[in-house]
Amino acid sequence: MTFSLGDIRVDEIEDIETMDMTLAMVMPGVHPDELLPYLDWIEPDHYTAATATLHLTCRSFLLRHAGRVVLVDTCVGCGKARSARPAWDKRTDDRFLRNLRAAGVAPEQVDTVFCTHLHVDHVGWNTQRVDGRWVPTFPNARYLIGRSEMAHWEMQARLKGAETIAHGAFVDSVLPIVAAGQAELVDDGYQLADGLALCALAGHTPGQLGLRIDRGSTRALFCGDAMHSPVQIPHPEWATAFCTDAPTSVATRHAMFAEAVSSGRVIIPAHLRRTASFRVSEVAGAFHPTLF
Numbered sequence: 001m002t003f004s005l006g007d008i009r010v011d012e013i014e015d016i017e018t019m020d021m022t023l024a025m026v027m028p029g030v031h032p033d034e035l036l037p038y039l040d041w042i043e044p045d046h047y048t049a050a051t052a053t054l055h056l057t058c059r060s061f062l063l064r065h066a067g068r069v070v071l072v073d074t075c076v077g078c079g080k081a082r083s084a085r086p087a088w089d090k091r092t093d094d095r096f097l098r099n100l101r102a103a104g105v106a107p108e109q110v111d112t113v114f115c116t117h118l119h120v121d122h123v124g125w126n127t128q129r130v131d132g133r134w135v136p137t138f139p140n141a142r143y144l145i146g147r148s149e150m151a152h153w154e155m156q157a158r159l160k161g162a163e164t165i166a167h168g169a170f171v172d173s174v175l176p177i178v179a180a181g182q183a184e185l186v187d188d189g190y191q192l193a194d195g196l197a198l199c200a201l202a203g204h205t206p207g208q209l210g211l212r213i214d215r216g217s218t219r220a221l222f223c224g225d226a227m228h229s230p231v232q233i234p235h236p237e238w239a240t241a242f243c244t245d246a247p248t249s250v251a252t253r254h255a256m257f258a259e260a261v262s263s264g265r266v267i268i269p270a271h272l273r274r275t276a277s278f279r280v281s282e283v284a285g286a287f288h289p290t291l292f
Ligand SMILES: [Zn+2]
Pocket: 117, 119, 122, 204, 225, 242
């Protein structure tokens, strides 16, 4: 799928079309009955009530504007040992690269890779195996990584062992980027281009960053994993089991939706299946989405 944000072309680059996870796994504190009021717009794309299963997707976003080629996140990747995640373990499906080429871009043409955060399903295609080594998939790109995000996982690596971090992704998908000299540590407010700025979205991980677009009348936010399912729009207080700091993730989500209501900003999460983006309105004191 391709869409426009003002004068920016955006292509969705799919890695895995459907990732099914039970509600109990993603949001263990939420009872399936609490989703019943929303079935008319969350079924069948985002949820199946009969099995209490959430349907997510795994994709990157390719942004092209004024000669720039920017990739937001790099999904799960190929050939990587992920024993705790059988569906991601030593994958041979390279549709991500084929989808990138189908969108008209070769890996060599990507000038910037922005990692919203360093979870396993956001950094996988950062690297690929060549001659037995993990090397950057995008040889001419700067990889933008949040400074505080990197510091957090470096600390965790010292405490627990680097190979245990993010199912092994820190070792095979992040450290090779640093070793290649292609990692650039960035902070809240970093200007990627005119009208494109990174912003802090802490909670899911301590240093998660989003990409805000404010160009003319265009307002958008690539928010990474600040939310996983559209049921969190009417219920921003529903944090996921994947969030390192649930109360902060709730505050971040609430502020994100409130700002989107007042500014008309389009929200673009990483894992929203079928519909990449939505706007938010406030109805009777609750946030409500218009899914695109
Ligand atoms: Zn994540």
